[in-house]
Amino acid sequence: MEIEGEKMFEVDLGNLMAYDSHSTVSSQQSREKLVKECLEKGTELVQAIADSLFTLPSTEDIDGPLVKLPPPTTKLPREKHMPRPRPPTKWEEFAKKKGIINRKKDKIVFDEQSETWKRRHGYDRANDEEAIPIIEAKPTDDPDEDPFAKRRENKKGRVDKQEKNRVQNLRNAAKFGDLPSHVQLAATSLPITGTQAVQKKVTKDELGNVAGIASTATASGGKFDKKLPGEKPLKHKGKFRKFPPVAPAADGKATGPTEREQAEKILNKILSKNNHDILNVKKAVTVTNVKKEKNRRSDKSKSSTTNSKLKPQKKPFKKGGSAKKGNPKTQ
């Protein structure tokens, strides 16, 4: 197919897409003509894609010729984040520290009690604690205690502890990395908050403090109300004013603004608001002169022939503008 004139299309073969940036279709014509023109232009584009597509090296398949498409050039956003590495579990960290290697275990183990080979896990397993019919009593044993029940309780305790650790590991993984691929967050713990990020979880202390503050919002200042469980009393009862330290701290560390600095800040704000001097003329003049000198010098070194007027105008009032802020509509 001949390419006439400047008709070059952007072809993205990986996506089977072509884009014609040069043609325009006028919307003033009748609907049928418009559709026809669009289809014509579309046919050209599709032909261009087909040109490059059918000339790719193809292998014969049962259904037809197979071509290997190049990867797409237009980048589109991902739908999920990149997989993050999972943080190691508590056991993994411990094993690494101690140098414990995980060794493969046999499926069949020798059972001491029956002196046969039994499977390690499952029905009729080897060395099963619960399969022992008789437990010999020791002289230190309590006669009212049921050793079988005790063994069962211990096992249950161990299983619960393991489950707690497993959930803790998963929570850790969800917080600092990615969950393993076969685990997902349940619907109740999904972080759905619209476009905002995940909201910070309020701690127990914070809640207690806030509850204490809120409890004072009654007619009697919360004096005669029943205190809720977990509600903390107000840290500063009554009128509260914070005074900055008069002298700097003994260890020389920064203590924040002193009383003098605070007063100065307020004073400056007030004075600048009522200050009718828009511009420090002297300062503005020197600043602009210095800038001009700099530009002239850089122009000379570059030996550019372009007129400075053609260059993009830099805002000359930038310095004056900050002072101007102090004087909002002068009327």
Add this chain to the structure above:
Amino acid sequence: MSEFRTATTRRGKKELQKRAPKLIESGKKTLVLHGTKTSSVLNAVLTQIYHLKKESAVKYSRKNDKINPFEAGGETSLEFFSQKTDCSLFLYGSHSKKRPNNLVIGRTYDHHVYDLVEVGIENFRPMESFVYDKKLAPKEGSKPFMAFIGEGFESIIGLKHLKEVLLDLFRGEVVENLNLAGVDHAYVCTALSSTKVFFTHCALRLKKSGTVVPKMELVEVGPSMDMVIRRHRPPNESVRKEAMRSSKDKPKKKEKNVKKDPLQGKIGNVYIPDQKIGEMALPNKSKGVKRERREARQNHGSDEHASKKKKEEDS
């Protein structure tokens, strides 16, 4: 019932693994839903786009209120649905007096709204209104060609955004190998003005030409519509950077069976399958071919020669 979903069956486990974030992603799924009020045109648009994307789309049939994609709080339902159905594209249709035949095409990243384009549908022609040869009807799930016409798609940000979103919506799965016999449809989008785009779906008829490349012909099969861009919200810059991050090509495949020895260089093992020599049939079991017999015959032959000579000498 904890804060984590785990599967009890192997099949369930595979389903969960499908939804986990992957290095190289497979096709995006689309969620098609509508708000409290829709028009007949909008219903048709939604159902037809759903049919075009049958395998990779989920359609909700009930009306969903409290969805306002452009408002701060109105996206929570959409995000929840995106999480539930594992869809990263959504098509939300609503109709009101202020915005008639309104269609919001949105994308999500990590099940949070990434970007939105609000488009009004005009001059809609459903698939049924097109008359064409039934043999040309495109098959479901085939990879389409995409054609964009008009400089507006480059210069105007709204159109540029719409182009990206339409590409994402209709391109289908990113495949490495394509069967050339299976290309049968194309989407054509033309920028008519700075806000209007003419969108249509055509089947491809491949005609024999002299060369390897067939001659393409577009036949409109529908649906076709005019999209008028109303509002659009581009993605947050930081989120965009994160979403556009791609893995460096393909993960390097571990080369198996190759060892690099400092003395011998690169070595690998050659594994030959069991040749089962004992079960192989011997090529020729006939008596005359056996080596011993052959040798005996040779020796015997030389004796005969010797004896013949002797006889001649004698006679």
